[in-house]
Amino acid sequence: MLSCERLTMSFGSFRAVDDCSISVARGSITGLVGPNGAGKTTVFNMIAGALYPDSGQIIYLGEDITTLTPDRRFQKGLVRTFQIPHEFDHLSVIENLMMVAPGQPGESLINNWIAPARVKDVEAKTSRRAWEVLEFLELTQIAHQRAGRISGGQKKLLELGRTMMTDAELVLLDEPAAGVNRTLLRKLEEKIAFLHRERGYTFVLIEHDMEMIERLCAPVICMAEGRVLVEGNFETVRSDPRVLEAYLGERQHLTA
Numbered sequence: 001m002l003s004c005e006r007l008t009m010s011f012g013s014f015r016a017v018d019d020c021s022i023s024v025a026r027g028s029i030t031g032l033v034g035p036n037g038a039g040k041t042t043v044f045n046m047i048a049g050a051l052y053p054d055s056g057q058i059i060y061l062g063e064d065i066t067t068l069t070p071d072r073r074f075q076k077g078l079v080r081t082f083q084i085p086h087e088f089d090h091l092s093v094i095e096n097l098m099m100v101a102p103g104q105p106g107e108s109l110i111n112n113w114i115a116p117a118r119v120k121d122v123e124a125k126t127s128r129r130a131w132e133v134l135e136f137l138e139l140t141q142i143a144h145q146r147a148g149r150i151s152g153g154q155k156k157l158l159e160l161g162r163t164m165m166t167d168a169e170l171v172l173l174d175e176p177a178a179g180v181n182r183t184l185l186r187k188l189e190e191k192i193a194f195l196h197r198e199r200g201y202t203f204v205l206i207e208h209d210m211e212m213i214e215r216l217c218a219p220v221i222c223m224a225e226g227r228v229l230v231e232g233n234f235e236t237v238r239s240d241p242r243v244l245e246a247y248l249g250e251r252q253h254l255t256a
């Protein structure tokens, strides 16, 4: 479904991603792990179009999307969430969901004027969908709270909800469990598994919670220093001495 070929991305003289190739099979939940600074988020940024690689190619559904804008990728069903949630904090939770739906005719002033009935119709549909998403996430009780005020875990669920407002095919989740309490974490996990199973979403999941990776992901790709270190099933990756070494290296670096 997605193939990243020999991606390289430098910041100044520092190579954050270095000749990195990653493939994602349709219908998989592919795990992307590796110590902090390995380049995982930078890879997501390139796939989503927030950054353009210095070199390499990104092929999505058979099409070279390397130079497409994030918008165009989004329209093709390529959707991402952020490591740090990007909610509109002054808007309510339900409004945050309604914002996401693509191609709303009400965005154009002229449409409001010449086709108000159609605008109303689409708005009603968007609103219905937003409520369905909230029900699915069990968040209806906070629908009218300002998104800036809800808990970190609820913001993570809202991020997942935003992907459900679109016709997503490939969803990139950047550390969805970070800062989420145990109860919400299990719920988040269930929701991801459901969307995968019932809606046919393909996921790429960056996560430090190894239990979550083990329960959800196959295959697992471990990155270190901008490259793919090991790829395989969870057990293969976990027991690979190079992976252990990469994580130990991080710890030494952090305590140094």
Ligand code: ADP
Pocket (backbone or CB within 6 Å): 011, 016, 034, 035, 036, 037, 038, 039, 040, 041, 042, 043
């Ligand atoms: P990960 O998500 O695996 O923790 P990142 O992709 O966020 O890693 O970062 C990889 C490396 O690139 C890190 O050393 C980080 O400091 C650096 N980096 C990421 N984004 C930028 C940026 N916009 N400018 C400079 N350095 C960056």
Ligand code: MG
Pocket (backbone or CB within 6 Å): 040, 041, 042, 083
């Ligand atoms: Mg990151």
